[in-house]
Amino acid sequence: MKKELVIVLDFGGQYNQLIARRVRECNVYCEVHPHTLSLDRIREMDPKGIIFTGGPNSVYKDDSPRCGKEIFDLGIPILGICYGSQLMAYMLDGTVENAPVSEYGKTEVEVDHGSLLFGDVETKTICWMSHTDYIASAPEGFTVTATTPVCPVASMEDPKRKLYATQFHPEVMHTAEGMKMLYNFVYKVCGCRGDWQMSSFVDDTITSVRQKVGDGKVLCALSGGVDSSVAAVLLSKAIGKQLTCVFVDHGLLRKDEGDEVEAVFGPDGPYDLNFIRVNAQDRFYRRLAGIAEPEQKRKIIGEEFIRVFEEEAKKIGAVDFLVQGTIYPDVIESGLGKSAVIKSHHNVGGLPDCVDFKEIIEPLRLLFKDEVRKAGRELGIPENLVSRQPFPGPGLGIRIIGEVTAERVRIVQDADAIYREEIANAGIEGLGQYFAALTNMRSVGVMGDERTYDYAVALRAVNTTDFMTAECSEIPFEVLQKVMNRIINEVKGVNRVMYDLTSKPPGTIEFE
Ligand code: XMP
Numbered sequence: 001m002k003k004e005l006v007i008v009l010d011f012g013g014q015y016n017q018l019i020a021r022r023v024r025e026c027n028v029y030c031e032v033h034p035h036t037l038s039l040d041r042i043r044e045m046d047p048k049g050i051i052f053t054g055g056p057n058s059v060y061k062d063d064s065p066r067c068g069k070e071i072f073d074l075g076i077p078i079l080g081i082c083y084g085s086q087l088m089a090y091m092l093d094g095t096v097e098n099a100p101v102s103e104y105g106k107t108e109v110e111v112d113h114g115s116l117l118f119g120d121v122e123t124k125t126i127c128w129m130s131h132t133d134y135i136a137s138a139p140e141g142f143t144v145t146a147t148t149p150v151c152p153v154a155s156m157e158d159p160k161r162k163l164y165a166t167q168f169h170p171e172v173m174h175t176a177e178g179m180k181m182l183y184n185f186v187y188k189v190c191g192c193r194g195d196w197q198m199s200s201f202v203d204d205t206i207t208s209v210r211q212k213v214g215d216g217k218v219l220c221a222l223s224g225g226v227d228s229s230v231a232a233v234l235l236s237k238a239i240g241k242q243l244t245c246v247f248v249d250h251g252l253l254r255k256d257e258g259d260e261v262e263a264v265f266g267p268d269g270p271y272d273l274n275f276i277r278v279n280a281q282d283r284f285y286r287r288l289a290g291i292a293e294p295e296q297k298r299k300i301i302g303e304e305f306i307r308v309f310e311e312e313a314k315k316i317g318a319v320d321f322l323v324q325g326t327i328y329p330d331v332i333e334s335g336l337g338k339s340a341v342i343k344s345h346h347n348v349g350g351l352p353d354c355v356d357f358k359e360i361i362e363p364l365r366l367l368f369k370d371e372v373r374k375a376g377r378e379l380g381i382p383e384n385l386v387s388r389q390p391f392p393g394p395g396l397g398i399r400i401i402g403e404v405t406a407e408r409v410r411i412v413q414d415a416d417a418i419y420r421e422e423i424a425n426a427g428i429e430g431l432g433q434y435f436a437a438l439t440n441m442r443s444v445g446v447m448g449d450e451r452t453y454d455y456a457v458a459l460r461a462v463n464t465t466d467f468m469t470a471e472c473s474e475i476p477f478e479v480l481q482k483v484m485n486r487i488i489n490e491v492k493g494v495n496r497v498m499y500d501l502t503s504k505p506p507g508t509i510e511f512e
Helices: 016-025 039-045 069-073 083-091 178-189 198-213 226-242 257-265 281-288 294-316 328-335 369-378 406-425 477-490
Strands: 006-010 030-034 049-052 078-081 095-111 124-137 143-147 155-158 163-166 218-222 243-249 274-279 321-323 359-361 433-447 450-463 494-499
Touching: 006 016, 016 030, 016 178, 016 328, 039 069, 049 083, 049 178, 069 083, 078 083, 083 095, 083 124, 083 155, 083 163, 163 178, 198 226, 198 359, 198 369, 218 226, 218 294, 226 243, 226 257, 226 321, 226 369, 243 257, 243 294, 257 274, 274 294, 281 294, 281 406, 406 433, 406 450, 406 477, 406 494, 433 494, 450 477, 477 494
Parallel strands: 006 030, 006 049, 049 078, 078 163, 218 243, 218 321, 243 274, 321 359, 450 494
Antiparallel strands: 095 124, 095 143, 143 155, 155 163, 433 450
C-alpha cells in the first residue's frame, strides 16, 4: 500500500528540517525539498500535504524564492509558515508589507476555534514570531483566523481550497501548542492516518535489504557511534553472517569504548555477524606525533582511518556492498547544496573510493537522528549505545589541543569518564553534548606542600537542537565542583579545571 507523504518546500528557513521532524513525530512521513521542485514531480509524488517554510527574504522583491502559482490549484492542502504564509498571500493577490513594528519572540496570539488548525487550541496561545514583513490583507476567499496586536493576519485560511497559513512558527517548541496545530494540519486538513511507524520501517528495511543483497557479501565500517551501530544491527538481522563489520580502534575513543563496542558486536555479543577489531592505536599516535595544527590532525586521522580500513577490506577480498551510515540531514544538505566549511568533517561515510565493492547500501538515509535512535531501540540495541552523544570521527584527537600523545589521550579519557559519571550520578538529563577536553596550557599549582606544573582540563556542556548553534548548559555548581575535585585528585598530570562558557557561534562545540 502506498505510504502517506507530506513534503516541506524549503524557502531558505532555518527550521526546514525541524518542520519535517515534527510532522514525523505525528507519525506521518515527511521529506524536505528545494522550493524549485517541479509541479510534475510534486504530482508524481502525490503528497497528502505541502508545507512552505519560512525564509529570510521579502516576497515582494524580484529575486525572492517562489514556486509556480499552479501549486495552489493542485487540490493538495498547503500550510504556509512565516515567509511561506506571506508568499501564499502575495501570490494569491493579498498584500504583504514591511510591518510597522517587527515581532520577535514569544507572542500571545488570539485564535479562532472555528479553524480546523485551532479547534483544540487555547483562545489565547503563545506562539513564536520572527518577522519584519507581514500580511496586511488576506487574499480574496481567505478568512483571518488569528491576530496579534501587531499582526492583523497572524493566520489565514481558505478551507475550500485547503490553503492555510500562519505568520508564526508552529514547529518550534516556543509555540506552546504548535504540535497540536501541525497534528491538526496533517490529520484534519490533509486526512492522514499516520502510517509512519518505526516498527514497520525496521521490518520493511530488513525485507528490502534481504532482497537487494541476495547471497552477496556486505562490509560495514563500525565506529561504535549510534548511526553505524544501528546500521550494523539492522543489516545483521537481515543477512546475518553475510555481513562483516570492521571496527578500527584509533586510540582516540572515550575510555573503555573500544571494549564496549567489542562486547556488543564481537563474538560474545548477541549478534550473528563477522566482527573484526583492528587495534591501530600506536599507528595513529605515530602519525600524529609532533602535529599540533587542527586541520592537519583531522586530515591525518581521516587518511589513516581509510588506510587501515582499506587494508582490512583487502584481506576480506571483493565485497558486493558497502554500508554507509548516511542519515536524512546529510541527504537534505547535499540536495539543497549547502555545505559546512568551518571544519573538515570526517566520519565513516567517506570510504567508498578505496574499497572494491559494487554498490552502497544506506539503510538509514530516510531517518533523522532521533529516529535512528528509535530504530535502535526497536532493534533491541542496548540503551547506552542508542542514547550515546554524538562523537566526532576524529575522536579525542580534536579534544586534545595541540599534539596528541598516548599520555594526553589517557588524561582526557580519565577526566571525561569522571565528568560523565558525575553527570549521570547527579541525574542531569537532556544535555545536548558534554565532554572534557585537554587544553595545551600548563600552569602552576600546589598539591600537599608541593609545587605542581600541570595541565588544565576544560569541561564543556552545551544545549543544542541542531548542533549549528549551541548555548552553554547551566550545570549546577556543586556538580562542577565535585567533578573538579575528582579530576584533580584522580587524574595524574592535571592541576586545574575550567568550565567553558562559550556559545556557538562564536565558538564551535569541539575545540578544534
Ligand atoms: P562543531 O565543533 O563544528 O561540532 O561545533 C558540531 C557537531 O559536529 C560534531 N563533529 C563531528 N562529527 N566528524 C563527525 O562525525 C567530525 O569530524 C566532526 N567534527 C565535529 C561535534 O561533535 C558536534 O556534535
